[in-house]
Amino acid sequence: MKRPRGTGRIWTKGRPGFDDAVLATSFNGRDPGVRPQILVEANNTSDVHSALSHAREEGLKVSICSGGHSWSQNHLREGGLLLSMSRINKIEIDADARIAKVGPGCWGIDLDRALRKHGLFFPVAHAPDVALGGFLLQGGFGWASRELGLATESVIGLDLVLADGRTIHASETENEDIFWAARGSGPGFFAVVVRYHLKLHKRYKFVGMKMQVFRREYLEDVYRWADDVGPDVPRSVEFQLVTTPKAMLIGKPGIEVLAPVLAHSRKEALEALRFLKESPICHKASFTTPLIPSSTSFMSSVVNFTHFPADMHWCTDNIWTDALIDDLLPGLNHIADTMPPAPSHSLWLNWYPPKRRPNMAFSLEATRYLAVYGEWKKPEDDARYFPWATDCMARMQEHSRGIQLADENLGNRPDRFMADENLKKIDALRKVYDPNVLFHDWMGRHDKHTSAG
Ligand SMILES: Cc1cc2nc3c(=O)[nH]c(=O)nc-3n(C[C@H](O)[C@H](O)[C@H](O)COP(=O)(O)OP(=O)(O)OC[C@H]3O[C@@H](n4cnc5c(N)ncnc54)[C@H](O)[C@@H]3O)c2cc1C
Incomplete structure (x- = not known):
């Protein structure tokens, strides 16, 4: 994603530069084939007021973006006014x-x-x-x-x-x-x-990561073990499995076991990662790194470079699950066997949420999180790869508690994403605070998303 440059402008459909300016609002290189009437790149709150006032007068529906990292390009809708907040970043x-x-x-x-x-x-x-x-x-x-x-x-x-x-x-x-x-x-x-x-x-005083890489043939061993140790993994460790056609360090289909840890000392970090050292399957790993000191910024940059390169075309979908690992393995094998080329991947996140959260709209999660990310470079591959993520997750639907909005794909596979009573409450609040429906809501709910896939 490129940083916004210069003072924000107003772009109108049909004028030179409009298409490029609209598509540049999105991290996803895919062109969903829909366009707003107007793009307003706000420089300050006063620009936001002017944009909303214009939208109200002209009867334009408003979509909003900030960093443009919605996988589904939620802000790209047909017609209306697109408000970009990327320059309001102080x-x-x-x-x-x-x-x-x-x-x-x-x-x-x-x-x-x-x-x-x-x-x-x-x-x-x-x-x-x-x-x-x-x-x-x-x-x-x-x-x-x-x-x-x-x-x-x-x-x-x-x-x-x-x-x-x-x-x-x-x-x-x-x-x-x-x-x-x-x-x-x-x-x-x-x-x-x-x-x-x-x-x-x-x-945190110490940030680091330990990694283990397994070949594809050990997929079931790795997921069974991860599932077994999952509930006891210390909260300081972001334990995750990344299945990919080109695993780091081996360059072949495999599973990357990633264990970033944020602790207050190296000793504390090593202790938190003991479950990896004591793993009964560690002898099957092709590679195990030591605990490498790092920083969150550096790890973020590496993740972007290796798994989320810029200007790719994407499909994404996800499920929260509490299902038994035996029930999930057919789906996990299917994901590995059908995945588009690297850097496409799936993410298995060992989540185990706390028993209580504050009272807020966010209200749906489960012990494990599974997301799939298909990536490709050429627009002509859109039709071939775009359905992959939805298909994989639809196959596992019976094991899903719902989806997470971070990796949402609601326009293509609508599903539950918060507690029913919370959704009702938001609908009621929307009627109070946006009675004329100025703003779009979730894709796939009331209006059809036209996708290129
Ligand atoms: C490569 C990558 C890595 C990611 N990693 C993570 C991660 O580690 N953890 C995680 O939780 N999520 C992650 N996500 C998901 C990401 O957090 C969501 O897609 C999020 O919505 C992106 O925010 P954004 O402002 O960049 O995106 P945008 O596409 O600009 O915004 C998404 C939607 O949020 C709404 N919105 C945005 N700005 C405003 C505003 N100012 N006012 C009102 N509504 C607004 C709009 O409805 C908009 O369509 C990742 C996504 C990508 C592509």
């Missing part, structure tokens, strides 16, 4: 109060770098250029989120522009219902976030 840090005020266009890596100087930390996303805008609305599985909570749990307030043009602040004590909705409604949120107020955490 970071203000009050280190003594451990609070930051940050624009929605701010990339995770920029916030992380700014906080490093103060010895502070925020659970930003695992890819450097994911912006806070969409990341925090959908929940936000960030670095250390198993320990610190979803990133949205560290949001203490938001400055917002509502559909009627009012600017408000929402927090636990002010406009509580909007605050509740903002923490988990993701691409179904019914207002524009112009600033987040964030609670900051103490920075």
Whole structure:
């Protein structure tokens, strides 16, 4: 993803540069074949007011983007006004109060770098250029989120522009219902976030990663073992399995066992990773690295380079699951056998959420998370590869508790993504705060998404 350059402009359909400007709002190189009427690149809150006022007068529906990392390109809809918030990305840090005020266009890596100087930390996303805008609305599985909570749990307030043009602040004590909705409604949120107020955490003293690589033939052994140890893996470890046609260090189909750890000392990190050392299948690994000291920024950059390169075409889908591993293995084998070429991959995340979370819209998760990411370079392969992710997850539907909005694909496979009562509450709030339906909600719910696939 390229950083926004220069002052934001207004682009109108049919004028030179319009198509390029619209497609540049998206991390995904795929052209879904739909276009807004107008793209407004906001430079400040006043531009947001003007854009919404124009949309109201002209009867245009509004979609919003910040970092453009929605896999499904949720902001690209037919007609209407597209509001880009990528230039509203200022970071203000009050280190003594451990609070930051940050624009929605701010990339995770920029916030992380700014906080490093103060010895502070925020659970930003695992890819450097994911912006806070969409990341925090959908929940936000960030670095250390198993320990610190979803990133949205560290949001203490938001400055917002509502559909009627009012600017408000929402927090636990002010406009509580909007605050509740903002923490988990993701691409179904019914207002524009112009600033987040964030609670900051103490920075970890030791960050590192240990990795093991297995050949494809050991897939069942690896998943069975991961499933077995999963509940007891310390919360400081982000234990995950990445199945790929080209595993790191061996360059062949295989499973990368990745164990990033965020701790307060190397000793603590080594202790947390003991389950890897004591693994009964470690002799089957083609490769095991030592615990390598690193930083979250560096690991994010490596992940982007190896698994999420820029300008690729993508398909994505996911399930939360509590199913037995024996029931999941046929689906996991199918994913490995049918995956488009590297760097396509699947992610098995050992999640095991805490028993309680704050009362917020985010309300659906399970012990394990499985997501598939198909990637290809050429537009002519869109039709061939695009259905893959949906097909894989549809096959495993009976084992799914629902989906996570981070990797949503609702336009192609609608499914449950929050508790039913929470969805009802958001629908009711939308009627109050966006009665004329100025903003789009989740794809695939009320309006048809036209995809190229
Ligand atoms: C390579 C990659 C890695 C990722 N890694 C992670 C990860 O580690 N953890 C995780 O939880 N997720 C991750 N995601 C998912 C990501 O967090 C979501 O796609 C998120 O929505 C992206 O935010 P964005 O602002 O960059 O995207 P956008 O596409 O700009 O936004 C997504 C949607 O959020 C809404 N939105 C955005 N900005 C605003 C705003 N200012 N006001 C109101 N609504 C707004 C809109 O509905 C928009 O369509 C990853 C995605 C990619 C592509």
